[in-house]
Amino acid sequence: MKIRFRFIPLLALAILALLFAMWAGLLRLGWRIPSIPNLALAHGPLMVSGFLGVLIPLERAVAIRKKWMYASPIAAGVGWVSLLFAPTAGAILMTFGSVVALLILLVMVRREPVVHTITMAIGVLSWMIGNILWTLGFPIAQLVHWWIGFFILTIGGERLELSRVLRPTRQQTRIFSGLVVALLGGAILAMFNDNGGARLSGAATLALALWFLKNDLAARNIHHPNPLTRYIAYCLFLGFIWLGIGGALQLIFGAGYAGPIYDAMLHTIFVGFVISMIFGHSPIIFPAILGVPINYYPSFYIHFALLHASLLLRVAADLTNQVELRRVGGLLNEVAIVLFLAMTVYSVVKHK
Numbered sequence: 333m334k335i336r337f338r339f340i341p342l343l344a345l346a347i348l349a350l351l352f353a354m355w356a357g358l359l360r361l362g363w364r365i366p367s368i369p370n371l372a373l374a375h376g377p378l379m380v381s382g383f384l385g386v387l388i389p390l391e392r393a394v395a396i397r398k399k400w401m402y403a404s405p406i407a408a409g410v411g412w413v414s415l416l417f418a419p420t421a422g423a424i425l426m427t428f429g430s431v432v433a434l435l436i437l438l439v440m441v442r443r444e445p446v447v448h449t450i451t452m453a454i455g456v457l458s459w460m461i462g463n464i465l466w467t468l469g470f471p472i473a474q475l476v477h478w479w480i481g482f483f484i485l486t487i488g489g490e491r492l493e494l495s496r497v498l499r500p501t502r503q504q505t506r507i508f509s510g511l512v513v514a515l516l517g518g519a520i521l522a523m524f525n526d527n528g529g530a531r532l533s534g535a536a537t538l539a540l541a542l543w544f545l546k547n548d549l550a551a552r553n554i555h556h557p558n559p560l561t562r563y564i565a566y567c568l569f570l571g572f573i574w575l576g577i578g579g580a581l582q583l584i585f586g587a588g589y590a591g592p593i594y595d596a597m598l599h600t601i602f603v604g605f606v607i608s609m610i611f612g613h614s615p616i617i618f619p620a621i622l623g624v625p626i627n628y629y630p631s632f633y634i635h636f637a638l639l640h641a642s643l644l645l646r647v648a649a650d651l652t653n654q655v656e657l658r659r660v661g662g663l664l665n666e667v668a669i670v671l672f673l674a675m676t677v678y679s680v681v682k683h684k
């Protein structure tokens with residue numbers, strides 16, 4: 333198989349956003365390192381709409397092969413670069429990227445109107461609403477439930493698609509749909525009553541994590557004879573556990589605005605769930621975009637173990653208010669991500 337070089341610039345733009353976002357993350361943790369204007373405040377949007385807002389629509393556009401669809405990752409990519417120099421223009425471009433991403437999902441729903449495509453479409457709608465509110469100047473702490481919904485429903489929809497063999501019963505599908513409504517209800521409520529909204533969103537997140545732990549293939553595949561399937565299952569399983577912990581923290585503490593509890597509530601989900609899912613899905617995502625398979629190496633467990641151990645350290649430090657340990661935990665989260673990137677590149681190049 334040959335590498336599809338034409339998608340490398342957009343993939344590189346997504347990875348570059350991740351690197352800038354991690355730089356900004358270190359600044360937000362209090363590491364004294366050089367900075368550029370607007371960078372620290374851009375951390376959340378760079379991660380959500382710069383990195384994943386390019387990567388996720390790019391994967392869809394490559395799969396469906398309609399030229400107009402590339403407008404989504406291109407706008408989000410140009411948007412995150414603009415954000416560092418002209419924040420308003422950057423926010424508008426990234427929001428435009430999410431509008432086009434919603435159109436892509438609507439095409440998918442029209443072709444195949446089933447639970448998983450509808451779930452992913454609601455996920456992108458959630459991202460778009462979050463982006464519009466952010467462009468209008470709402471504080472991130474208030475709208476972040478929309479961005480969380482983007483990830484839970486995009487990844488959740490993808491899991492529903494991939495584990496179709498399990499075929500949730502009608503009753504389980506009804507429960508799932510009710511929880512999605514509750515999740516969105518929480519994001520809406522947070523616009524008027526931040527504590528009530530965060531608690532509703534947290535309860536729905538916790539229940540969705542339990543739903544996936546019960547119904548997803550992940551828990552069963554932990555004992556699978558194929559080592560890659562087993563590795564993916566561990567990533568998914570721990571991802572759902574972190575999602576549940578994030579939901580429980582929101583349920584217990586209510587709304588956060590800044591500081592250690594806010595950090596724990598967000599990153600149990602953003603790092604524990606989202607990044608772990610990326611580790612697990614990378615053998616599917618990257619080959620889909622680049623056209624080459626990713627070989628499995630037992631050393632994948634190094635970045636996997638480091639990510640989860642360092643997040644445990646970070647969250648424990650957050651909950652006990654130990655600033656230094658939190659700083660180290662956050663830094664090690666990033667080391668795990670950089671190791672993962674290096675391992676993925678090695679796997680692709682080695683194959684070639």
Ligand code: HEM
Nearest residue numbers: 357360361376379472473590591592595602603662665666
């Ligand atoms: C990988 C290592 C990461 C580090 C070191 C990091 C660090 C931070 C820090 C220190 C904060 C501020 C928390 C506070 O107020 O005390 C923050 C906020 C935030 N992070 Fe991260 N983060 C990381 C990963 C991620 C990821 C993967 C995402 C999304 C996918 C993300 C999205 C956000 C968002 C949306 C906020 C809120 C921003 C705001 O309120 O302005 N972070 N992060």
